[in-house]
Amino acid sequence: MSKPLIVKCPICKSLVERDNDYFPFCSDRCKTNDLGNWASGVYTIPDSQAHDFDDDESGTIH
Ligand SMILES: [Zn+2]
Structure with missing residues (x-):
């Protein structure tokens, strides 16, 4: 059908x-290859450490 x-x-x-x-x-x-793309960071994944670093750096710039 x-x-x-x-x-x-x-x-x-x-x-x-x-x-x-x-x-x-x-x-x-x-x-598995597609899932590997996610695991290896091909796609953007929010990172708590990166966020903390960004907050500190913005204070330095200003
Ligand atoms: Zn294929």
Whole structure:
């Protein structure tokens, strides 16, 4: 009744079908790779130490 949805894996750009266990990734490796991007700081993550340092530095500048 519905056609299979196919997307491109965000990691390696391979075609991935909707019924893939790792959708929208093509494989467990690519799924882990994406999670690794978060863990390694590719995406910005607020840091309490950085916030504390920023507060101290703003006082120095002004
Ligand atoms: Zn992939």
